[in-house]
Structures are given as structure tokens and as C-alpha cells.
Amino acid sequence: MRPLDPRLLTHASAARWFLLVGAVLGLAQTLTVVAFAWFLSQSITLAVGGSSLESLATTVAALAAVVILRAVLVWLLEVAANRGAAAVKSQLRTAVLARLAERGPDWLAGQQSARVATVVTSGLDALDNYFARYLPQLLLTAIATPILVLVMLWQDPASGITVIIVLPLIPVFMILIGQATQVVQRQQWDALQRLSAGFLDVVGGLATLKIFGRDRRQTARLASLTDEYRGRTMKVLRVSFLSGFALELAGSLSVALIAVSIGLRLVDGSLLLGVGLFVLLLAPEAFLPIRQVGAQFHAAADGLAAAEEVFAILDDDEQPDQHLSVGRGDRSDAAAPTGPPTTLSLQAVSVRRGDAAIIDRLSADFAAGQLSVLRGPSGAGKSTLIGAIQGFVPYDGRVLLGTMPVTEDDDRDWLAWAGQRPGLFSGTVSSNVALGARVTDDALVRTSLAWAGAGDLDPALRLGVNGAGLSGGQSQRVAAARAIYRCVATDCPVLVLDEPSSALDTDAENALIDGLRTLAGQGRVVIVVSHRPAFVAAADYVVHLNEVAHV
Incomplete structure (x- = not known):
């Protein structure tokens, strides 16, 4: 010392x-x-x-x-x-x-x-x-x-x-x-x-x-x-x-x-x-x-x-991107994409933990206008793949938004995301949904809640610490509404939801699926990590970590 x-x-x-x-x-x-x-x-x-x-x-x-x-x-x-x-x-x-x-x-x-x-x-x-x-x-x-x-x-x-x-x-x-x-x-x-x-x-x-x-x-x-x-x-x-x-x-x-x-x-x-x-x-x-x-x-x-x-x-010298391929780290391709992307593409993406390959050379194209579902058993690496797309997990291969490579220093302003944990805080439902926005659009808050299957929630309802006052399913839907709000308010072309319906009943899940289809219909890339039969049945494109199937 x-x-x-x-x-x-x-x-x-x-x-x-x-x-x-x-x-x-x-x-x-x-x-x-x-x-x-x-x-x-x-x-x-x-x-x-x-x-x-x-x-x-x-x-x-x-x-x-x-x-x-x-x-x-x-x-x-x-x-x-x-x-x-x-x-x-x-x-x-x-x-x-x-x-x-x-x-x-x-x-x-x-x-x-x-x-x-x-x-x-x-x-x-x-x-x-x-x-x-x-x-x-x-x-x-x-x-x-x-x-x-x-x-x-x-x-x-x-x-x-x-x-x-x-x-x-x-x-x-x-x-x-x-x-x-x-x-x-x-x-x-x-x-x-x-x-x-x-x-x-x-x-x-x-x-x-x-x-x-x-x-x-x-x-x-x-x-x-x-x-x-x-x-x-x-x-x-x-x-x-x-x-x-x-x-x-x-x-x-x-x-x-x-x-x-x-x-x-x-x-x-x-x-x-x-x-x-x-x-x-x-x-x-x-x-x-x-x-x-x-x-x-x-x-x-x-x-x-x-x-x-x-x-x-x-000062930890460990570089989070030490396993990245040359293609992803090529700064000469770091120009921002122009025009709305038509696809989020993964090209031979691999994620390794030590000597074990969590994801091995996965290639997939998530098209705009479709509801895409990523499925697989627990522990197969679904959330890990989402982390790679977010730039939080080192990977080999390439990720492209439209025709432009996503570089390691990309700030991901094109991505809206909700994880498995809602991450709510003390405040109103509206302030949780519009998190990060300088000005809250009340109409968009209500629309986002409706598309997330939570149209019955009062935006003025005040929550306690960690979202106390809501059930687990309601918290999930508010988190999904937050991602939808960001997607629409900032015109994000890509929306990713990680297990958004694990605590939802059938009616709430169907309402969420309808809302996501509406969002995809606006020309956005919508990706949902889920193993729920309802999402798989409603998907236009299903990706298993080891094989790709069209629905």
C-alpha cells in the first residue's frame, strides 16, 4: 500500500x-x-x-x-x-x-x-x-x-x-x-x-x-x-x-x-x-x-x-476482444451503415470458453420484417450468442448489419435489448419504460406496454425497489416494453429479447407475440430467445444453435 x-x-x-x-x-x-x-x-x-x-x-x-x-x-x-x-x-x-x-x-x-x-x-x-x-x-x-x-x-x-x-x-x-x-x-x-x-x-x-x-x-x-x-x-x-x-x-x-x-x-x-x-x-x-x-x-x-x-x-490487462477475428477488428470498415438494414447476419461465429466451444461456427441471417426465434436447451449458449451480438462476449467470425461489418468499437445504437432479468428500479412504470429518454412520450409508453402484452398496467403506477409491486410476469413485460420503447423512439433497426415470456401465461404471451409481429412489420429485425412452443410456432425463422430451420 x-x-x-x-x-x-x-x-x-x-x-x-x-x-x-x-x-x-x-x-x-x-x-x-x-x-x-x-x-x-x-x-x-x-x-x-x-x-x-x-x-x-x-x-x-x-x-x-x-x-x-x-x-x-x-x-x-x-x-x-x-x-x-x-x-x-x-x-x-x-x-x-x-x-x-x-x-x-x-x-x-x-x-x-x-x-x-x-x-x-x-x-x-x-x-x-x-x-x-x-x-x-x-x-x-x-x-x-x-x-x-x-x-x-x-x-x-x-x-x-x-x-x-x-x-x-x-x-x-x-x-x-x-x-x-x-x-x-x-x-x-x-x-x-x-x-x-x-x-x-x-x-x-x-x-x-x-x-x-x-x-x-x-x-x-x-x-x-x-x-x-x-x-x-x-x-x-x-x-x-x-x-x-x-x-x-x-x-x-x-x-x-x-x-x-x-x-x-x-x-x-x-x-x-x-x-x-x-x-x-x-x-x-x-x-x-x-x-x-x-x-x-x-x-x-x-x-x-x-x-x-x-x-x-x-488496469486489468485482459482484453475482452482478444479472440476476435481480423474481420471484426478491421477499423477500415467502421463506417456507419446507410439506410435501413435488411438483415442482421452472423458469419461463422464461434464462442469459446477455454478449450470448449460454446458456439461453433454458427451462420444465420435474421431478416427484417420477420419474427426470428433462437432456440436450444438450457446451457446451449443462447444468451452467450446475444452477448456476442452486444459486443460483451469475445467471438470469432463476423457480424454484419445489412452489408456493413459490426466492429468491436461500435456503440450498438442500432440495438434495443431486454435480458432475462427485468432490471426495474424505484419509480413509475412509465419512467421504467422510458428509461434513458430525455423526454417521455406518454403515448409511446402506452403503445409499448400494449405491444408487450401489458396494456392493462397503469403507466403512473409507482414501483418499489427492484420493481416491487409487480409480479414476475408483469416485470418481464415492462422490461420488454422498455426495449420496444427504445426501438421505436430511437428508430433502432434491431430488437432482441432474451426469454421474455418465461413467466407469462398463454394470453399474455400471445399478446406479446402479436406486438412483436407488429414491430417486425415496420421493417425491423426482431430476434427472440425462447424455447416456448408458442414463440416457435409463431416464428417466421427459427435458429437452433446447431442447425437452422425455416418455418
Whole structure:
């Protein structure tokens, strides 16, 4: 765990901006520290020397101005840190979400969704402490400490040399403490992710657990995970308090050593009072930043741990398109198709997982104006093929829209899609159907619901989280209506639905089939993944993964 990970500067430009602003403010703050020590020592020296109040007025006024200026600089540094943290979190979240979208659901299915969600949400929120507390002290350590040591060497070489000898002892303590902290902090982070994953699993499977009477047993499991996280947290706090004590003790003893040396030389007259006071005031300031770095390291550890996992997602060198054929990756053919396509063609498309061929050289032509059905037994690769069409699954072969090849960097604005999971959110049925649209077309919402076989649903009906308030079949139809809405509103030439009727009754399924036929009649390519007899019977074109049959 590095104090300042270079990858943070690579993936978040706001971090570079904050370092620049923080360095300027840190330098200004260091100069005010020197000025404060100088004016205070001079004020005390003049007062001890019996100077009049009038002669002290200028020095005291300058001292007051420096105090105010230092307070303003501290405030500005805190504001810059908070704004920098907010900007960096926003940039990292945006980058992670873009990377997840690039990798697609096929990659995400192999990850722990709760772990990824924890990293992107509460994990990155911990960067607030990193920017507000830790990084400013790190900047001051790099800027203030060398300047203050040089000033002390200039004014009193003996004290400066003492600081140079004693100062490295604190980083030694920090390294030892940091190693212990990293271990317990990683254990706490892992415990938090296990707790998040466990809670998500229970919530997701609560209906099944309730049916089989196992719901109460999960209470003990969650209690165990909670106790584990509580214990890890207390261990981190113990290490934090002990490390803070050790750093404070080392810093205090170091300053005391300098104070004793200055006191002895003041007594024997070998050191002037003004110089001694000036150096004595600078000594704690020289040690303070590096002590604060060690103390604030614990506050920043959560954010650093989360950032490590974010960088692992962003910097993974695995190329999702590493198995693609030359034909698909040929950027010279990347021009956008002109005119409405007549066919979505697959030419010798193969998808492999390791040494196994999930789909082996499949060729098929899905024509506009027809209802095409892709069928096959469970696990045969139907959804995998749809993922390949979407660009989420690596494949060999070619996909053509009309006569134009679909390239790896194509944004698929020609495709409307609904998956097996409805993916509904809290809000009205209308807002779920028109998801992504800047302006909702109420008439089109009703038409889309009707074509999806959900014409009886009230578009104004408000849903709960994950579409709570609808049955499974209703949720499927709303998801299909969403794809239909996008298809019509943005004039997408291709519509793909993955198992849209698995939870529908006969009447609802027939209404959906009629709606899709109407959509296909508008000159669109309509592809449905389904093994339901009604869809197969109604299809104009049926594709099995191993053979093609016309109906």
C-alpha cells in the first residue's frame, strides 16, 4: 500500500489538480509558520528587553496578520481537499462503471456483485479521509519539513543537526506500524465485503429461504459476520491508538531533546534568546507533518484499500476482444451503415470458453420484417450468442448489419435489448419504460406496454425497489416494453429479447407475440430467445444453435 499511488494520478485528473493546489498552499502555509515563529520570538524578546508598547505594536500586528493568514490557508487547503476528494471519487466511479460496461455482463457474472458494489460505493467514500487528512499532511511532509530543517540549520546548526539525526526514527516507527496496520486493515476490509455479500445473498434468496423455513437460520449467520467485522474494527482501533501513542512519544521526546539543548546553551550564554525561541518554536512544526502522516494513515487505509481494488478493475490487462477475428477488428470498415438494414447476419461465429466451444461456427441471417426465434436447451449458449451480438462476449467470425461489418468499437445504437432479468428500479412504470429518454412520450409508453402484452398496467403506477409491486410476469413485460420503447423512439433497426415470456401465461404471451409481429412489420429485425412452443410456432425463422430451420 503506497502513500501516493501513481495510478491515482493516471485515472483521476482531479488528483493532479489537487496535488498542484495543495503544494502551493502547503508552501504558503510553511512560510507563515516560519513568519509566525519569527514574529512571536521577536515580540517576546522585545518585551523581555523592556521595549515600549509602541515599539511592539508593529511586530504584534504583523504576528496577528500572520495568524489570520495561516488560518485562511488551512481553511483553503481543507476546502481544496474536500473538493478534490469529491472530484476524484466521481472520476473513479465513472471510469469503473465505463469499464464494467465495456467488459459486459459476461465478465461481471464471474465477480461478486456485492464486492464490486461495496468498492464503488462505501469503499470510494473512504477516500474523503485520504484527501482531507492524509494527503495534505503528506504534502506538508514533503514541503514543510525540509524548509523548516534548513531554517533551523541556518539559525542554529546544533538544533538542525539534532533534527536531522532524530527525524528518521519516526519513519522507522511508521513503517513498522504501517505493516501491522495494512494486515489488520485488509482483514477488516475483507470482513466488510463478506458481510455485504452475505446480506445481499440473504435478501436475494429470502423468498426461497422463507418457503423452506430456513430464513431464521440466517440470523445467526449474519450475526456471526457482524461480530467478525466488529472484532476486526476494534483491532484496527487498537492498532491506531497504539501507533498514535508511539508517534506522539517519539515526536515529543525529539522536541524535548532539542529544548534541553537550547535551554542549556541559553543558560551559559552561547545562544541568543531570540534565536533560541525561534528555533524552539520551529522544532515541533518540523516534526508535526510526519507525525500526522503516521496518525492519519489509519483514517486513509480504507480508501486506499478500495482504490487498490478499483485500480485492479481498471488496469486489468485482459482484453475482452482478444479472440476476435481480423474481420471484426478491421477499423477500415467502421463506417456507419446507410439506410435501413435488411438483415442482421452472423458469419461463422464461434464462442469459446477455454478449450470448449460454446458456439461453433454458427451462420444465420435474421431478416427484417420477420419474427426470428433462437432456440436450444438450457446451457446451449443462447444468451452467450446475444452477448456476442452486444459486443460483451469475445467471438470469432463476423457480424454484419445489412452489408456493413459490426466492429468491436461500435456503440450498438442500432440495438434495443431486454435480458432475462427485468432490471426495474424505484419509480413509475412509465419512467421504467422510458428509461434513458430525455423526454417521455406518454403515448409511446402506452403503445409499448400494449405491444408487450401489458396494456392493462397503469403507466403512473409507482414501483418499489427492484420493481416491487409487480409480479414476475408483469416485470418481464415492462422490461420488454422498455426495449420496444427504445426501438421505436430511437428508430433502432434491431430488437432482441432474451426469454421474455418465461413467466407469462398463454394470453399474455400471445399478446406479446402479436406486438412483436407488429414491430417486425415496420421493417425491423426482431430476434427472440425462447424455447416456448408458442414463440416457435409463431416464428417466421427459427435458429437452433446447431442447425437452422425455416418455418
